[in-house]
Amino acid sequence: MELDALDRALLRELQNDARQTNRELAARTGVAPSTSLERVRLLRERGVITGYHAALDLDVAGRPVQALISVRVRPPARPVIEGFREWAARLPEVIGLFVTSGPHDFLIHVAVPDVDGVYAFVIDRLTERREIADVQTTMVYEHVRSPRIEPAAPDRPRTARRSR
């Protein structure tokens, strides 16, 4: 599973704009269109690229208010954790969900039309669930997503010396 310079360049380009034509992609990465086409096909096949997704503007889409809801469930056992995760991930307010270590078990990222929506989510939606032991709300003033995630550098071939 090695990614060479061309794979990295293609990943950078496709994270930036997944709908550019294969010709543009080829021109930007300095190869023939048939080469970039084949490489991108392999990246998908190997599972490096999991999909292509349109990004929405939450403000324009009428959901400008974001919050992070910390939730502790009881008991913190697998069926409880997984059950809650599946339920929460399907709620329309939820745009992301972390299962975490620490005093809470979940951090739920919600986007709603207004501050009332946050309150309603917490006191209407979450209270449906009996396994919830604690809830704590944090408002999100701003959410920045990294526009380019780079694959980790592959392990260097090891020589006899541990370091130099």
Add this chain to the structure above:
Amino acid sequence: MELDALDRALLRELQNDARQTNRELAARTGVAPSTSLERVRLLRERGVITGYHAALDLDVAGRPVQALISVRVRPPARPVIEGFREWAARLPEVIGLFVTSGPHDFLIHVAVPDVDGVYAFVIDRLTERREIADVQTTMVYEHVRSPRIEPAAPDRPRTARRSR
């Protein structure tokens, strides 16, 4: 800025697969290709769709370990907040960043090759910054992103009665 049923269907489809052909899109949404093409063009022009992005598998890309780093900066004034945000968002380990209310000012989502990478991020990277007053690390066991974000329902036209 109203989004009708067709707009919503197109957004759903394009969030699911942004690279399907316009013909598929038209077939799935039950309109002619020229119609879906024009609607999608308008959705982009109006800023509802902000872009199309390839999604990477972090495990396959060699960055299977995720953490959330809470950071408090001092003083919590605009130039300090913005300066830190710009700096942090550019670090290669960072895949997302929240500016938040509450006891901390930032929640930084990082993805690294191993647990050492989390520790190195905290004690090597973050210590470069003098404005940091407090740091707290939470490990991420799992991160789920919602596959479909729906636009908020538009406000109902108001009648004289408040409710029925």
Add this chain to the structure above:
DNA sequence: TTTGAAACTCATGCGGC
């Protein structure tokens, strides 16, 4: 593996509805 060209599919703009 990469390439260039051939065959085919698709996007795109416009006139009619």
Add this chain to the structure above:
DNA sequence: GCCGCATGAGTTTCAAA
């Protein structure tokens, strides 16, 4: 506003290097 068709652009395949 939506559709269907014509045209040009883009994708995809494959034999050769």
